[in-house]
Amino acid sequence: MADMKVAAYICQGCGLGERLDTAGLAKVAQKEGKAAVVKEHPFLCNAEGVAMIRNDIDNEAVTHVMVAACSRRAKTEAFGFTDVAVSRANLREGVIWVRPDDEASRETTQEMAADYVRMGCAEVKKMKLPAGNAATATNRRVLVVGGGISGMTAALEASKAGYQVVLVEKGAALGGWAAKLYKRSPSRSPYADPQDTGVDEMIAAISADSNIKVYTNSITSKTEGAPGRFKVDISQESGATVTEEVGSIIQATGFTLYDANKLPELGYGKSANVVDQGGLEALAKAANGGPIKRPSDGGEVKSVVFVQCAGQRDETGTHLPYCSGSCCLTSVKQAMYFKDNNPDIDTVVVYTDLRMPGNGEDFYRSGQNKGVTFTKGKVSSVEATGNTCKVNFQDLILNEQTAIENADLVVLATGQVANSGVDVDAKLKAEIAAAAGDSTLLDAYNASQAEGAVKPISVLNLTYRQGPDVPQLKYGFTDSHFICFPYETRRTGIYSAGPVRRPMDIVQATEDATGAAMKAIQAVENAAVGRAAHPRSGDLSYPIVRIEGCTQCKRCTVECPFGAIDEDEKRYPVFNESRCRRCGTCMGACPVRVISFENYSVDTVGSQLKAVDVPDEFSEKPRILILACENDAYPALDMAAMNREVYSAWVRVIPVRCLGSVNTIWITDALNSGYDGVMMLGCKHGDDYQCHFVKGSELASYRMSKVGDTLQGMGLEPERVQVFEAAITDIERLPKLINEYSDQIAALPPSPFKGF
């Protein structure tokens, strides 16, 4: 690479020229920023302004460009030079739009702008143009694990898009759960009657598809590698093992019905006439359109009771705490099996809330029209006597304990349990709960690890440092960013679809699988060129580790939310760049700061915060550093600026990839440089997290809880460093929060570290 030549461009458009002394800013860029080329322009993002920068790059050997204009989130195309390092000083959204246009504010506003110019110059000098990852791999095949509706849909969709697919199914035939159904809930208008499952057609389409290679009676016994270069061992029942190379993986392993044997109070196991929904499908399949017979004696069925939420939405902690979201549809469908055959059969659905997703409301109405009786109630017990059952329940409308006598069949809607394999965080979660005083999880975990206990069977058998399966969030369903990236698991290039991700019906599973197939295709294409997946789509940087400085502390390998980092035999971290999502959590974790990205490092941020001109303690101008998550908090601040919300002139905002990437050295450096406070704005964490990198904001708040000692050591008040949760919608809240914090800091005595 040629010698570094920094050029600073200061825009005068959008009111910047009127509100700020741009000549003064140019002087700052030249003298303090040490920019070799400094130019002002009345309208930098127009064709002429961009051409001016282009010309300097091409003909003046400029290698580093600092654009002092609008937010880095604006005009990304105009200033998106791909052949030089570019930094942005946010003078529009960061300064003039959040400061009042009056004489009293002029001085502080100009100081704010000057600081952002200093910061932009400092940052760009530490940046390198990402050279791209040399370790790219270009396998473009997609592996689908699970041959049910979700898996088959994913395979067919990927194939239709022109990609080769390997489909692995544990059972002897494709079809999964849907193959066990007599009919499915309707997917087409008028949503009135059960319809054929369509499984046979899908199986036929797959066997006719030369792009799809099917392994039945097979499991994935070993999965290693990274996006674009996964190597998967497929073990067949015959004992043979085949190794397939694929670029990405879709896990569509579906669900198992919650075990009705755990519900003896509802008569299961005590009478053959009490079945779960799977049991009724088997009866309906055997009857094949004819009358369904009573299992105990083959007698005529005159009355059927459907018990909703059996072992679900349980508040006692014994059974499933959640709603499976599909059993109501199934019960309506199954009641129709009887009604369509003989309208005189009494079918009563006892429910607490009917949940009819999609077009289910039409189906519900159709059920009512056909004479299915719906009764709002909670079943307490089912008593079996002879060939009939008595269903005791509380009628929730009439508010009385009552019973249905002489039911020939009772169907329990037991709900879905995800086939998600091993809970890789089980121990950690149990330990955290135990530390908080609840040892039930830990006891359960220890029991599961005891000799002779039935251990969960891994699905993918990943050779990753962090465990053999994709992580789970709650209730055993695979973890994914529910709002923004629903199919993305916490293992890059591995996607989950269908009921393994959350409980769902066939319509939703089909949609899910299609989405996951598209994501899997995107993953192989990204891997082939070394690009990051979202939220940093297209980022070519990747973590670079100065291994000679590494102390093998393993924090990066443990804390990486995506399991991207393995360990070699000497316990040094081994980075799998293609698995990396570029959040920088490893960089924030590293106590010896040997991990960095070419365009984002401890230095790029550290030099920015040090470049700020901190006024002395007599000037009554506190300085507050804000580290803002670039995914939610920073855009929220930009939007606040668009609404012309005003906030304090004491703050200097630096966007970070994720709060997880915040290295505590930045906090110490800031406090040592005389900042009066540090404010961190990150996403919500916990079970309903919104962190785009899943664990980043959680780790940050954990790390910052330990900063108190550092502050104490420096003789500083603990409130000088605070972490706040912010959402992208906090457009009005954030400026208020900043002002409150700013007032709080201004009320403290000035930092004693100023001027050192």
Place this chain on the structure above:
Amino acid sequence: MSIEKYTRNFLKEVEERVEEGHWVKMCMQCGVCAGSCPLGAHWEHTPQKIFMMIRAGKREEVLSSDSMWMCTSCYQCIVRCPRKLPITHIMHGLAYLAKREGLAPKNQPTAQFGQLFWDNLIKTGRVNELKLSLGMYFKDGFSQGIKNAMAMQSVGMGMMKAKRLNPMEIMGGHGVKDKSGFQAMLKKARELEDGRRKLA
């Protein structure tokens, strides 16, 4: 007829014998009718409960409930029902069935007024307002009737002055032209309705 609980027997009867009764099965128990009824607090059972009781097979309780008689036909429930059930009509239909089956609550004022109105109307084909109001005054006995009439004296005098009440109506009043034709028509209608609704 004994009805097993939560079987469709009574629901079927309602579907066959009550005006708009086939809508009852479409109720989704949201409770908007119950919450919207301006007189809801004074009812023994809300429409939501009445519909649930029909499904539960509580024939006696439904038909002897005073709820249907408390409906003032304000139509708030119909306007708000998300399932578009003609609740007001069903209520009146249920009231009629209850009355014909002899299960309607005794001495229910609305029922009494209804009977007076009907008896008054079918005599001449027109409502004799004087007789109707006097009938109401004296329904609870002679001395109560005098008290009622005294209390309403000024209203009655005012109406007479304004020529809204003709004291001569006490003699019988005027009726429709073809009284016997009118009565034959009513008889036929009742015959048809009774056949259709299986009412004896």
